[in-house]
Amino acid sequence: MTSWHELAENDGRLSxxxxxxxxxxxxxxxxxxxxxxxxxxxxxxxxxxxxKKGLRVTLMEKAATIRSGAGGPGGDHWDNPMTSPFxxxxxxxxxQGLIDQMGGYCCGIGREIQCRESYxxxxxxxxxxxxxxxxxxxxVGVEGRDDKTKMIVASRYxxxxxxxxxxxTTFKPALKKECERLGVKIYDRIMATSLLNENGIQGxxxxxxxxxxxxxxxFMIFKAKAIILCTAGIGSIWVFNTELAGISTFRSRxxxxxxxxxxxxxxxxxxxxxxxxxxxxxxxxKHKIDSGGTDPVFENVPRVDDNGKAITYAEAxxxxxxxxxxxxxxxxDFPAMSEGWRKINWDLGYNEESTCLAMRRVFKEAGYxxxxxxxxxxxxxxxxxxxxxxxxxxxxxRGGVVVDWNLKTxxxxxxxxxxxxxxxxxxxxAASTGRYAGxxxxxxxxxxxxxxxxxxxxxxxxxxVYAPIRRxxxxxxxxxxxxxxxxxxxxxxxxxxxxxxxxxxxxxxxIERKWVPQLYALDPxxxxxxxxxxxxxxxxxxxxxxxxxxRASSRHLNFFRIDYPExxxxxxxxxxxLKLEGNRVKEGELPLAYWGDLKENYEAYNxxxxxxxx
Amino acid sequence: xxGKSYALIAADPQRLRIYNPLSHIETGGTLxxxxxxxxxxxxxxxxxxxxxxxxxxTVGIDGYxxxxxxxxxxxxKVFILPNVSTPSRPVIxxxxxxxxxxxxxxxxxVDVYVPNPVKGKPPITLHPDxxxxxxxxxxxxxxxxxxxxxxxxxxQQKGYFKRxxxxxxxxx
Numbered sequence: 001m002t003s004w005h006e007l008a009e010n011d012g013r014l015s016x017x018x019x020x021x022x023x024x025x026x027x028x029x030x031x032x033x034x035x036x037x038x039x040x041x042x043x044x045x046x047x048x049x050x051x052k053k054g055l056r057v058t059l060m061e062k063a064a065t066i067r068s069g070a071g072g073p074g075g076d077h078w079d080n081p082m083t084s085p086f087x088x089x090x091x092x093x094x095x096q097g098l099i100d101q102m103g104g105y106c107c108g109i110g111r112e113i114q115c116r117e118s119y120x121x122x123x124x125x126x127x128x129x130x131x132x133x134x135x136x137x138x139x140v141g142v143e144g145r146d147d148k149t150k151m152i153v154a155s156r157y158x159x160x161x162x163x164x165x166x167x168x169t170t171f172k173p174a175l176k177k178e179c180e181r182l183g184v185k186i187y188d189r190i191m192a193t194s195l196l197n198e199n200g201i202q203g204x205x206x207x208x209x210x211x212x213x214x215x216x217x218x219f220m221i222f223k224a225k226a227i228i229l230c231t232a233g234i235g236s237i238w239v240f241n242t243e244l245a246g247i248s249t250f251r252s253r254x255x256x257x258x259x260x261x262x263x264x265x266x267x268x269x270x271x272x273x274x275x276x277x278x279x280x281x282x283x284x285x286k287h288k289i290d291s292g293g294t295d296p297v298f299e300n301v302p303r304v305d306d307n308g309k310a311i312t313y314a315e316a317x318x319x320x321x322x323x324x325x326x327x328x329x330x331x332x333d334f335p336a337m338s339e340g341w342r343k344i345n346w347d348l349g350y351n352e353e354s355t356c357l358a359m360r361r362v363f364k365e366a367g368y369x370x371x372x373x374x375x376x377x378x379x380x381x382x383x384x385x386x387x388x389x390x391x392x393x394x395x396x397x398r399g400g401v402v403v404d405w406n407l408k409t410x411x412x413x414x415x416x417x418x419x420x421x422x423x424x425x426x427x428x429x430a431a432s433t434g435r436y437a438g439x440x441x442x443x444x445x446x447x448x449x450x451x452x453x454x455x456x457x458x459x460x461x462x463x464x465v466y467a468p469i470r471r472x473x474x475x476x477x478x479x480x481x482x483x484x485x486x487x488x489x490x491x492x493x494x495x496x497x498x499x500x501x502x503x504x505x506x507x508x509x510x511i512e513r514k515w516v517p518q519l520y521a522l523d524p525x526x527x528x529x530x531x532x533x534x535x536x537x538x539x540x541x542x543x544x545x546x547x548x549x550x551r552a553s554s555r556h557l558n559f560f561r562i563d564y565p566e567x568x569x570x571x572x573x574x575x576x577x578l579k580l581e582g583n584r585v586k587e588g589e590l591p592l593a594y595w596g597d598l599k600e601n602y603e604a605y606n607x608x609x610x611x612x613x614x
Numbered sequence: 615x616x617g618k619s620y621a622l623i624a625a626d627p628q629r630l631r632i633y634n635p636l637s638h639i640e641t642g643g644t645l646x647x648x649x650x651x652x653x654x655x656x657x658x659x660x661x662x663x664x665x666x667x668x669x670x671x672t673v674g675i676d677g678y679x680x681x682x683x684x685x686x687x688x689x690x691k692v693f694i695l696p697n698v699s700t701p702s703r704p705v706i707x708x709x710x711x712x713x714x715x716x717x718x719x720x721x722x723x724v725d726v727y728v729p730n731p732v733k734g735k736p737p738i739t740l741h742p743d744x745x746x747x748x749x750x751x752x753x754x755x756x757x758x759x760x761x762x763x764x765x766x767x768x769x770q771q772k773g774y775f776k777r778x779x780x781x782x783x784x785x786x
Contacts (some may be wrong), residue, residue, distance in 0.1 A: 004738055005698065009693055067748075073753065252748065354748070355746075358747065358748075595689065
């Protein structure tokens with residue numbers, strides 16, 4: 001008896017909600033530094049802030065900190081630790097290269113922090129209990145393994161040694177333990193719903209946040225001197241199915257952009273919102289050779305066609321298939337690899353990478369032997385979906401809050417790290433920027449005045465949060481979700497014109513006016529999902545505002561306007577910024593590389609940086 | 615009692631062949647392992663019984679009450695229930711092994727499960743449609759090696775691989 005209907009049928013009646021219902025009940029928590037989101041960035045932010053003596057640090061997490069976040073189950077490669085002894089590049093030059101790769105459209109500040117400090121974080125987590133070395137001598141003699149340090153250079157970005165292997169399944173429990181050791185107060189299963197401005201004035205200092213216990217429905221009020229946003233991006237906006245959420249590989253349904261929307265409503269400036277598409281629609285991503293566990297381009301797994309013919313990434317095209325030059329389906333040819341590389345990929349990479357451990361186990365139980373068997377690849381046979389949803393660039397650098405060299409947003413008291421910034425989705429990026437934001441926010445909190453929140457703002461938010469549970473009928477979150485996703489598919493995907501974008505905005509406004517007042521939720525869990533979809537609705541509108549504001553096409557942003565077809569005209573090489581003033585959207589701009597000279601500014605802002613802290 | 619009824623079917627495959635139009639019952643009878651029959655759900659079994667019974671009535675042999683040792687008033691209730699969501703079983707549990715420690719409930723990233731109202735019993739899969747197959751529930755299960763929980767990809771994501779030397783496609 002493990003399904004709900006068996007339970008209902010067995011008892012002949014419905015069971016009451018598992019957890020105590022505490023709608024409308026309030027709990028107030030006062031703290032110095034509040035971290036919102038307990039994934040990789042959030043845990044590091046909390047640890048780093050808690051290292052400053054005399055500060056109370058609180059962590060609010062939607063799921064359970066022990067395994068939450070995209071890096072919660074694990075991780076397998078630590079990117080851009082450019083100060084490691086293996087690195088063959090200068091950190092600042094390497095960082096500039098990464099920024100140039102994106103045409104300047106990424107968070108250069110975050111990248112510089114990753115290049116400068118992620119190796120320090122790597123060494124620190126070992127002290128917390130994370131495994132970063134081949135201490136069991138499993139990979140002796142394999143190319144990339146350093147016998148002295150027992151560290152393993154990953155094959156991706158070879159020959160620059162810009163990525164190190166690690167045993168990521170050990171990381172999240174170690175981070176949680178370190179949080180607890182340092183006295184961080186963790187609140188699990190609390191979804192953040194809003195930021196509280198000082199005296200309730202939009203654009204003023206951020207002095208608190210509200211949350212919802214997604215099991216009991218209790219309302220949480222946090223007062224804090226400094227807040228660090230470490231929530232996820234907007235992964236689930238492009239999940240069109242109301243069911244089968246598992247079709248998205250890299251982010252769960254819970255990645256609903258709540259943090260970005262909270263910052264938006266509080267008056268923070270956002271950028272690059274026009275580039276907020278995401279790939280990962282399609283079957284079987286979890287166990288395909290490209291984009292699932294690992295990638296042959298980076299990891300040296302040869303790709304072959306159905307006849308066993310080796311093909312390069314460039315040859316695996318629709319044209320080549322239609323001409324009969326290569327035969328579908330494709331495979332990852334693990335048997336063709338050297339034993340050492342195969343072992344590194346299958347035993348270390350697949351065993352430690354985020355969602356791959358469970359995948360590898362299923363294959364193993366089915367008799368899969370990497371020395372004998374080819375791993376499937378679903379490229380092309382899935383058929384076409386809009387390019388907008390498939391570009392890896394869209395996934396890796398999406399819109400988010402504007403930050404400065406302190407990783408402070410445009411609002412006092414509000415800091416950001418990891419996916420919240422318009423940067424990449426990467427474990428070491430999340431870790432190093434979280435760690436950096438933690439110490440900067442702590443410095444601010446040490447000097448800041450006590451937070452003053454507004455009762456009126458809290459009352460309004462409470463009304464908004466609980467509205468869906470006051471209704472018993474109307475539309476539920478899944479229908480709302482599908483409606484928003486469809487609107488975005490029609491009006492803000494591959495074909496963009498001012499007319500279509502405005503139709504999209506109008507359609508979303510219509511949903512907001514007519515259907516949101518009919519949104520209902522039957523329990524605290526469904527209330528959480530409902531609030532997530534309200535975030536997604538707002539996020540979608542911001543994406544359209546951003547798309548309307550960029551009246552030019554851009555290859556780097558994977559952004560095409562039919563009515564402005566010229567790609568990247570020089571006058572449009574800039575960040576478009578958006579912020580809310582009252583209910584009005586205010587457009588602005590920032591020059592590319594607004595962060596100035598990377599080396600100079602990094603050093604100027606981090607004179608007191610002590611390196612590895614043990 | 616289910617075991618006994620099952621034994622009736624299994625013991626007399628000839629008899630099942632009489633009802634050949636209902637070939638799926640025969641498949642159920644011949645392919646089902648004994649362990650499965652023991653844990654087979656009463657409702658599913660009676661559904662099969664009802665079909666056999668209906669067929670029996672049409673060919674004028676014994677009604678199913680004689681075959682299964684139950685009368686019509688003892689039939690299990692059928693409730694008004696909505697469709698089951700897709701996928702419905704992100705994991706398969708072995709209730710004989712699971713001790714209901716709820717570790718999987720605690721670590722789940724999206725709250726797919728809730729604890730069973732009966733202490734010590736396997737958790738209830740309440741929101742299977744929200745599962746994103748991160749695997750935390752399976753990875754963290756203290757009785758994973760004993761088979762308490764097993765990952766179960768939905769049908770549209772079942773895996774396969776190709777044996778390189780023989781070209782054989784192996785599906786699972």
